[in-house]
Amino acid sequence: MKGNEVVGEAAARAGCNMFCGYPITPSSETLEYVSARFPELGRQFVQAESELAAINMVFGAAAAGFRVMTASSGPGFDLKQEGISYIASCDLPCVIVDVCRYGSGLGAISPGQNDYLQATKGGGHGDYKVLVYAPNSVQEIADLMVLANDKADEYRMPVLILSDGALGQMMEPVTLPEFGPDDQVKNKPWALRGRGPDGERNQITTALYVDPDFANKLRKKYAEIEAKETRAESYLTDDAEVVLVSYGISSRIAKEAVNRAREKGIKLGLFRPISLWPFPKKELGEATANAKAVLSVEMSSLGQMVEDVALHLKGRLPIYLELSDMNVPQVANILKKVDGILNGSEQEVY
Amino acid sequence: MSEVTVYAEKCKGCRYCAGVCNQDAISFSEKSNAAGYQFAQVDPEKCIQCGLCYTVCPDCVFEIA
Amino acid sequence: MAVTRVKPKLIGENNQYCSGCGHGILNRLVAEVLEELGRADDAILVTAVGCACMMNELWQGDNMQAAHGRAPASATAIKRLRPENIVFTYQGDGDLSSIGIAEILHATARNEKFTTIFANNGVFGMTGGQMAPTTLVGQKTTTTHFGRDPQFTGMPVKIVELLATLKPAYLARGSVDSIKNINTTKKYIRNAFEAQIDSEGFSLVEVLLPCPTNWHLTPEQALERVGSTVEAYYPLGEVVKRGE
Structure with a gap:
């Protein structure tokens, strides 16, 4: 299978409930693949009007407690940064794939590895980190998609797969993961689902508004990840x-x-x-x-x-x-x- | 028989209520509440519990029950 | 005739709005409708950035704070994943008609089955009273010191009329400048949520609100201006009725 298609299939098998994206070369095959595959599996797919809308749909889906992802490339990945900062600030999980293309500005559609700094140093505003995994084969894309979904939920944070135009377009044999459960939402008591008859509301907002100790917790969380999650x-x-x-x-x-x-x-x-x-x-x-x-x-x-x-x-x-x-x-x-x-x-x- | 309750501490003194009251039952205090506003007061002799003050109030100052 | 009027439970004790701010009235109307429909427990609110976001703290139901202008995108995902819930956005005119116009247009175009309550007071409130796309011609703001000049800033954007070309389920414009208009606006809000409950598609109610602080008027003068001046440019009524 093609790398970009494996992104979608592996995400589905990892229990991803929704994909929101916008076409951009060289990542569009993921969008095309999931546009058919996700509805077939009863999952949600939205082709958004822009990268901004796509990442903010991801924000909404994550707030509602569902596994959700988007994929983009270069200029589109730029546009998602504000949304990623919001999602990180609200301690929400999601998975983002950047199929990196070469160059700044419009750049080219050929493969590149020039989004490293944006990916790893926080592309958006403020103090936050995202877990970043870099596969080097189609098989590893499949494996890391599952890991990314699990780690996103475990740490309640965005996880980024940094692919590139070569891996995305490449066809290789792949052993796909088994289908896992797609009901992780039940394990998220913080998710928006309506306050229910008990009258206790859930609020999704930037952590600093609701938790006076948020900065200490943020440092502790990132230190734990730095100690445990290197590969x-x-x-x-x-x-x-x-x-x-x-x-x-x-x-x-x-x-x-x-x-x-x-x-x-x-x-x-x-x-x-x-x-x-x-x-x-x-x-x-x-x-x-x-x-x-x-x-x-x-x-x-x-x-x-x-x-x-x-x-x-x-x-x-x-x-x-x-x-x-x-x-x-x-x-x-x-x-x-x-x-x-x-x-x-x-x-x-x- | 229902009666109107005024939560004076919530009042911000916008006077929208006085503008809609057909009974001329609402006046404003000389003293300020904790937030610094002269607050609405209802004359129970004039009030007919019609609820217009509740309807126009941005701050849920009035309750009629 | 004596009536019973009690603050809805969805509204908390103290709001953070300025004296005479229209948001307080509109927040309460939305809460009243949802409680009367029996949907307070499953409603999910998505708020905007600006004064409208002060509804978060006040609102006693589930809610999220979206990014500036993007509430319709976030609400799209929530409603699709939770179709059984009531999902609605609450957005001001800076948020919805300026930075977020693409999101509201496309949510309407897709006929997403959520509801938007659009609070239009003609200025960017929280950031200090700058011109919004909805600011009236001649209106002085902190970025139109001599009054809005359409030669340079164009004409005020009429959102409801603009969206009407996309044929969503329900569109209306109400106001809060009189008891009659407040009661009519509440009916519009009820219609909008009923359209959502019946899965008819996207529904939006624009509501003209006073902003005494940034209009540099007393609350009473501001409310009078809504009726005398703002409604003259933004006509009230149902622009797309249910079932049309």
């Missing part, structure tokens, strides 16, 4: 002299580069963050314990994740950057850069 993969890092750091589609090319390098006797390894927030800083430290240098491989023009890599390595190792702009990285270019690092001809960025 990462390390590949041949134990003896690696140079460790590639790469996520999403780029990490698959990076892995191939590691294999090719190993054939030539070059000690190359790969560290792949799966959770981008919280960033797996402890795991990064372990994966680079014996390394001499780190190379961040990203499909963008300026490098974004590299800032987190630098932040968490705290100057312990020189950090280099391999950028592939609007195309997926090339194995040959990665290996050339590794050669340069090892022979001292490459300039570090941190």
Whole structure:
């Protein structure tokens, strides 16, 4: 199945009750898929008049206690940020998929990895975080969609899947999750359902209006997530002299580069963050314990994740950057850069 | 026999009630309530419990029961 | 004739509105209708941003605070997921007719089966009395110091007439400047909720309210202005009747 279609099918199987979205390339296949699939399953689908309306429909559905999601890309993801800030401020769960495309402004419809900072540092106003997962295969999209729905409910917060135009359009075999229950709403006593005959109302509003201790709770909640919810993969890092750091589609090319390098006797390894927030800083430290240098491989023009890599390595190792702009990285270019690092001809960025 | 109750502490002194009262039964206090407004007072001799003051009041000052 | 009139239970003890603010009357009318229909327990309110959002604290039923202008989008989702509930938005004219005009237009176009109560007092109230799309020509506000000039700001937007082209289930405009108009407005609100109960489609009641604070008038003068001036531009009545 196609990555974007798996987003919709896996969400349905994870018990998602509603999808609200707006067409945008390269994420539209999710909208198209769920427009037929969700009604077939008795779930709700709305094609909204705008990205603003779509995310605010998500806000309403989440307030009513139902599992809900939207998907978008680049400029559309921008427009959702205010809504995401609202949803986070009200401690509501939802799942958002950003099928990242390259460039700022209108940009291009080709794949990109340049929404990293917006995704992980809070794209909207105020103090909030969203859990961010970065799959690197169609199978992992399916697996992380289920996890995202569960974690959103567990922590009552928005969870973001950061996909990209390549993963979204890619077709791969996939083992879909089993259908789970779609009645999580019954476990949400805080949800809007009418106050009922007992006369106790529920109110959904920015937490600071109803909870004088909200700021302490917010810090505690995010600290707990940072401690418990990191996910990462390390590949041949134990003896690696140079460790590639790469996520999403780029990490698959990076892995191939590691294999090719190993054939030539070059000690190359790969560290792949799966959770981008919280960033797996402890795991990064372990994966680079014996390394001499780190190379961040990203499909963008300026490098974004590299800032987190630098932040968490705290100057312990020189950090280099391999950028592939609007195309997926090339194995040959990665290996050339590794050669340069090892022979001292490459300039570090941190 | 119903009677009108005035919750003077809720009154903001807009005087909409006096404008609709056909019986000229509503006057306003010289003293202010806690919120700082001169509040509505109903003359029980004149009041016929018609409910117009309740209808126009933005602040649920009047109750007729 | 002596009557019984008691504050609806959906309305809390103290509102935060200014003296003479029309929201207090309109909030109560909505509560009265829902209680008379026996639907207080299952009603879900979605409020706007602006003075209208002060209804949140006052309202003793389930409610949520939507983003500025987006209440119709949030209400769309709630009503679709909870069709058995009464769902309604309560929005002011800055929220609904300015930043949120796309959301209200498309909720009407889709004929979503919820109700909107549209409080029109012709200004952005909470932010300090700036011009709204509904501000009358010549009206002084903090952004039209010499009065609204249609050469630069166009004509005031008539929401009910605009939405009527989309053929929703029910549209009406009422006012609160007289006992007669308050009672008629309450009937409109009842019609709107009955249209929702019967799954007829989208229903909206616009209600002309006084804003003494930002009109720089006494409450009595402001209420008089609604009847003499505002209603002259915004005609009262049912624009789309049920079953039309």
